[in-house]
Amino acid sequence: MGNLKHYIKALSSGESYYTLKVKLTYICNFLAAFHLLLTVAFFLTEIYPMMIYCAFSVFFFAVYIRGCIRKEQFGFSVLVSIFEVLFCSFAATFCVGIEAGFSVYNFALIVACFYLSFVIEKFRSKESIPFFLSLFSALLYVIGYIIDNVNGPMYALPNEHWVHAFHVANYVVSFAVMIIFNFLFVWEIKSNQNILETQNDKLTEMAHIDPLTHLMNRRSMNTHLQQSMDALRSSGKRFSLVLCDIDDFKKVNDTYGHDAGDLVLVNVADIISQNMRSGDVVCRWGGEEILILIHAPLETATNAAERIRQMIAEKVTYYEGQAIQVTMTFGIAESIPGYKIEHLVQQADDKLYIGKKNGKNIVVF
Template sequence: METLKKVVGYICKDRLRVTILFFLCMHIFYSVAFLIADVDAGNTIHMVAAFIYVVLLVQLKDGEDKLRIFTELLVQIIVFTIAATYILGWDAGYGMFLLIMIPGMFFIGCDIERPEWYNGVASVSLLLSFWLLIRISDWFVSEAALQWSDYKHRCYVTNAFLASLLLLCFGVAFEMEIRRIEVNLKDKNLMLIQMASHDALTNLFNRRIMNDLLQKAGNVKREYGRDYSVCICDIDDFKKINDTYGHDCGDYVLKEVARLLVENSKTDQVARWGGEEFLILLRDMTAADSFSVINDVRRAISEHCYEYSGQKIKVTMTFGMSHSKYMNGKENMILQADSRLYEGKQSGKNCVKA
């Protein structure tokens, strides 16, 4: 089964080309078989069909319109089946390929841009051809078909095997395609969730998600009495960094600071609050423990070596904190932390105010 899936995986890469190759090989095989069996009519019709498929392959190589070649493929299958039924008889089993190509048509045409009416017209054409051949098969037969009756059963069995193999490949291919689409949809959904909840540059939570986390922390405080701290921090003189080294350097500093905030704050609940401003939510900590953690974060930020395009950059941050033991409500916590941040900026920066 794994080998079959690998084969079908290859088929999925260029469905039209591989389908043409399948029929080309089938006709070459039959041409040789009829030549050995000394059935000239069968040999001739399969040689002509093989030549047509070679032409289709050459057209594909030259980059011709895929829809036109796909249409030529379907027409070739219908015309050949009618001709083979007349020359070799209905009992040879060539009519099976008309039915097999109905699901095959949808599979092959998935990656070919075509009009909305195309599938309906093609399906009706294949079904109508099959039905007409059944209706006229009793009298629509050549003298040659009557002369090789000893080989009809073998031909029918071979066609049944080839048609079943082709149908099996189409079925497995459909399953693989559905699974591929499901995986792509899951990946895209995860990407959309990531985009909706995280800042694109720093990969931290965005403001909307942090507001939800703050609301949940407040609810837990009210119900279970579990304290939390809010810290708002800001990169000192960030405008000067942008003006001196450029905005690409500013982006580099933002990403480095974001990484250090997460690594040293003992929490993953860190958000880019806006511009060069960040918010850290610390749960289940006393005011003193929260202050100690944030001071360690401040020290890590200021002691880190920032180097961009061969230039070392000095980066510090100022932190303002509030604790749920002394303040109630998300808005009040944020306002107090922001007020403490302003005090820290006024008192010299690179400090923690609580």
């Protein structure tokens, strides 16, 4: 029962999704089964022309339309099926009268027409198709009503019980069809919303995340830097910037190739990001440079940088059987009220430059 509730919830929220082929196959199976029931009903009531027609329709849906759906001839399958149901409704009304309720399927088809024109790609840009199909359906209803009032039904049902049975059954099925197609419409819209949200999330990630290292990119970091500067002005909360650069990275690329260099960069990024506290931010600032925003004073940032420096120096990256070791130099600047972000980044860059000039593999603060 729990699984059923979860499944129904997933359907109603649009999280569960069926392909168009599967949905049309279900509709086709329903139409075949429904015409089979009509075949039996018309046999029992001795309305043999409708019995023969419905028996033919069973094979029509079960064999021909199913075959068209398998070949993905969706537009043709839907149009032919709609016209068949319209003709069946009109013919049944003509044969047994409007009191039997077959004409109510004309209204159910209006809902179905708009849903199917929404899900079938070739119909989406042709808003006139469901409109004219609905108009044609309404016209057939009016014609059937007039003919029945003028001439009466062609065949009389055995008794009033059959009239009531047909009437109730047809209305129940028609309302069920309208409810189901409305549910499917909502389901389809929510499914499309889920797909759109997923695509938007991916686009957002592409806009803010470096694809190689999966660190934030420079644009995202600028937002965090501005927020930290605003917090400094409003509450005096200090932060530190750590700018670090892989030593002799060009030599790694020249010696082992750019793929090896990318692997080294990814490993370095992983070490840094895994050793940051919650709330601290790491980004790929450019090339082999990584900028770290630490929401703490200089001393805390220096200790973190030193710990990471040692881990990177000890890390061995293996590429095609070759062991590669690199080091990293760190420059640290602490936030100063009144300074612009650009000035703080430049301070960290100046410290990094000093470290590069003094042997590399060092933390300068």
